[in-house]
Amino acid sequence: MVDSADSVVLSLRGIRKSYPGVVALDGVDLALHRGEVHVLLGENGAGKSTLMKIISGAVARDAGEILIDGRPAELRGPRDAQARGIGIIYQEFNLIPHLTAAENIFLGREPRLAPGIIDQRALRAAAGRLLGELGVAIEPGAVVGRLSVAQQQMVEVAKALSLDARVLIMDEPTSALTEQEIRELFATIARLKARGVALVYISHRMEELFAIGDRVTVLRDGRHVGTRLIRETTMPELVRLMVGRDLHDQFPKQAAPLGAEALRVEGLRRAGVLHDIGFTLRRGEVVGVAGLMGSGRTELARALFGADRIDGGRIFVRGEERTIASPRAAIDLGLGFLTEDRKHQGLVLGLSVQENTCLPSIGALSRLGLMQPAREAEVTARRIAELRIKTPGPHQRVVNLSGGNQQKVVLAKWLTTEADVLIFDEPTRGIDVGAKVEIYQLINQLAARGTAILMISSELPEVLGMSDRILVMHAGRIAGEFTAAEATPEKLLAAALGRTGLAAA
Ligand SMILES: Nc1ncnc2c1ncn2[C@@H]1O[C@H](COP(=O)(O)OP(=O)(O)OP(=O)(O)O)[C@@H](O)[C@H]1O
Ligand SMILES: [Mg+2]
Missing domain, CATH: 3.40.50.300 (P-loop containing nucleotide triphosphate hydrolases)
Known part of the structure; x- marks a missing residue:
């Protein structure tokens, strides 16, 4: 140099x-x-x-x-x-x-x-x-x-x-x-x-x-x-x-009391993609999903959310067996999915921050089918403050926001729904270090109010720092399951590479 x-x-x-x-x-x-x-x-x-x-x-x-x-x-x-x-x-x-x-x-x-x-x-x-x-x-x-x-x-x-x-x-x-x-x-x-x-x-x-x-x-x-x-x-x-300040705790995890079963999956299968997936998610629980790219994590999320057809297996929502044939059906059952591909699946770029924030929760925010602009404005203002969304105002079109701020709007959108089960696919990708901490705090808040969270992430420190339990996927299967206490980066990596006894079983 x-x-x-x-x-x-x-x-x-x-x-x-x-x-x-x-x-x-x-x-x-x-x-x-x-x-x-x-x-x-x-x-x-x-x-x-x-x-x-x-x-x-x-x-x-x-x-x-x-x-x-x-x-x-x-x-x-x-x-x-x-x-x-x-x-x-x-x-x-x-x-x-x-x-x-x-x-x-x-x-x-x-x-x-x-x-x-x-x-x-x-x-x-x-x-x-x-x-x-x-x-x-x-x-x-x-x-x-x-x-x-x-x-x-x-x-x-x-x-x-x-x-x-x-x-x-x-x-x-x-x-x-x-x-x-x-x-x-x-x-x-x-x-x-x-x-x-x-x-x-x-x-x-x-x-x-x-x-x-x-x-x-x-x-x-x-x-x-x-x-x-x-x-x-x-x-x-x-x-x-x-x-402009020190960050003391990068992963401010607070364990919430675990409640009833929110989601249970048995023998879920999609030909060539997912094999015999089974796990349970309880209210208040944050379950991390680790694995290499291509291991089937996003495919699992899509199958649960009704975005891809499944070829077998059973899905129980709040203890009742359900068929989830479409994302609309999933939303009606109280599921939410923050996709990894925000630009194409997460946002309507031509609409405003407020319109995007309130999009999936129109049911919850409108009473007797009538929109409530004042309520929408209030919710949006709160999200802008909480997530520190950098925008001149709630009516800015999302296409004009910076990459990371677009991503925050996708988060705002799902935080606004009253979903019982939230699936997050790479929730902090493209988010700056300061705002990451705020997103983790929101995950804590969601868990504290009883939301069950499935958090797919490629960042091991994030999975280790924020989960109560961790599933590791390899080649379309769950190749390892660890509690937060027993998980280490080495164990997660070994499972992700398919190098554990469990994977062979
Ligand atoms: N075409 C545009 N119209 C209006 N505002 C814009 C436009 N492009 C950028 N901005 C605004 O300019 C500011 C800087 O945005 P920029 O995209 O440069 O941020 P960045 O540092 O790249 O952020 P990120 O880490 O989120 O990608 C933001 O407030 C953004 O909303
Ligand atoms: Mg940028």
Whole structure:
């Protein structure tokens, strides 16, 4: 790492950007160095993505200067930024679902046999090379809409690599990747660094910053609050800069008294996906579901919620056997499901924060079928305060919120229902460290009022810190079950890899 002015590839001075009712960036400076990973840190809504959209030409700034190689530069849109070697991988994917991986990677830059005729073979070969370089098993001809979230992310990475970027921005690249894929991404980042690329890395997974960062800049409410060398800072210092206070207890678990059986599953089966699943969930209980990506956790949630058909097994809700044929039926029985894919399943992006918050609970909030606007406004105001949703007001359209704040609205929506059983799939993905603690406190409150919670999570510390009991899935089965007291990271991992006696049984 060279710490001199000549190593600066791109710098920003006094960048400002406002939206109606929001100052997203309030005079931000930043300098990106060759061959370095510059981490950008800040709470949800702090302005990270907006700043990166300005560097990549997608958003126009209101004021401030951009310098490339020390000279003032105007970026006239994303293509112009790309031509100057600035690449970005967005937090919300930018892929076109009905095109193939190869077509997405080279969109607008396809090799051609003649004007207007794409050379499909050359296109697929080039895409295959890039995907190979990343070490991922994706067919260049695969239709992107059918790929998993993780695979789509890898297509985004390949697309950025194909641009031969000098500056490469990654906005929460790992939030949907497996451990193995994260290691591969980090190896790719190391190769790009060695080639002299200046990388910007945004993530709410704090442990990653110390693994790959060289320098870190913290934003708070659109302001630059500090830049440090990673080797000269500490996690508590960064958290303090970020949230403006110390966080003493990251997992404020409070065990609630266990009540009656809320949900029981026996021999649940979905061909090729779920095998002989059985467990009980009691009122007031938080049961964590650990496992690797692809182990069947989300599939289990979908089957319970009536989103996917089951091929066998019995489901008992409050002790009574039920057939759950659709999500509507599940909601009517008092089940709620916070999906991992918020953008497509969790929210209506064109509607407001208030409309989304009150969507599934219309039954509870309306009396005799009449809506109660005052009651809705009151509930929404409470959720905005509790979850610290950063929005100019309840009527802001959700599409205008930052990624993490959109996620908080999905949480608000399910917290507002009076569901007896809540299934959370990755509840804190993309949520900043401060707000995570608040979500855990809400989980405590829900459990205290008797809600039964099934919490699917890929973050072992979260599963260990917040569950009363933990189920570990492997290859569509429950491969291990542990009480909070007996669970350790090693035991959970062994079960997740299918390395326990139970898994063989
Ligand atoms: N198109 C838009 N219209 C209105 N407000 C916007 C728009 N884009 C961003 N904002 C607002 O600007 C602020 C900064 O948002 P930004 O997306 O940059 O945050 P972020 O730091 O990336 O947060 P997260 O960690 O949640 O992704 C937020 O208050 C957001 O609601
Ligand atoms: Mg963002």
